[in-house]
Amino acid sequence: MDWDKLRIFHAVADAGSLTHAGDVLHLSQSAVSRQIRALEESIGATLFHRHARGLILTEQGELLFEATSAMARKLDSAAARIRDSEQNVLGELKVTTTVGFGTLWLAPRLVKLYEKYPDLRIDLMLEERVLDLPMREADVAIRMKEPSQSDLIRRRLLNIRMRLYASPEYLAARGMPATLDELAGHRLISQRPDQPQVAAGARLVQQLLSQDVGSTLTVNNYFGVLQAVLANLGIGVLPDYLTADHDRLVRVFPDLESGEVPVFLAYPEELRQTRRVAAFRDFVLEEIQAYRRAQSEAGLD
Helix, strand or coil, rough: HHHHHHHHHHHHHHCHHHHHHHHHHHCCCCHHHHHHHHHHHHHHCCCEECCEEEECCCCCHHHHHHHHHHHHHHHHHHHHHHHHCCCCCCCEEEEEHHHHHHHHHHHHHHHHHHCCCCCCCEEEEECCCCCCCCCCCCEEEEEEECCCCCEEEEEEEEEEEEEEEEEHHHHHCCCCCCCCHHHHHCCCEEECCCCCCCCHHHHHHHHHCCCCEEEEEECCHHHHHHHHHHHCCEEEEEEEEHHHCCCCEEEEEECCCCCCCEEEEEEHHEEEEEEEHHHHCCCHHHHHHHHHHHHHCCCCC
């Protein structure tokens, strides 16, 4: 059905008069009458009984008026939400990042964002596959490499490195290895080099596995590696951002680490002015600044 004709029908049904509806719509009575006749012809039904005191809806007209009334309420609600969104942050925000960064760094901090914007709805998609932001598979991405699409706004957040960590309990029981040769007496916990992960981390794991390692445990994401390390199973290859929230981790081989891995925040150009995107961006930047201050104070830069 034609939206303009439905709008005119709704005004006529609400006013009960072609003249009064024309005044509301700023149309002549004849123009309103023509649109109503055209609508009746298009749906094959009479919508009004016409008499001297005005117009009365037919049974078919009442059904259509119920539908247009529901539409009008939804449009009014949407308009109100749009006005509210100019001042408030609300609606759904689709965020994608890797399993490791999402579970170990981002998710534990989201409580602060929800405290500030309780009406925000976040759909957090954790996967190694790079989602297509221009095609709106997600609104915002945090990735361990610079996005390749040219029509994205991107912001470098920080650089991370993969390092080796163990729990104090494990090292008390098995001893701190001084050289790579001493890995023969330890269990190495890591992602498999052929798992989807940053190349710098994969190269470090390959280097370690080329040693005479006593035992290994491979997990397909860093969350699993961390849980195994905290359970005193061995020495794990983990991203250094974990030390902000797990200060009991003890670094093993202080001179051994991967190359730098850049972390980028990205979102489509057309979402630049969207308040929920801006709120999420500002929240992440504030948390990154707090993380950097904590690392600097702890001497872990």
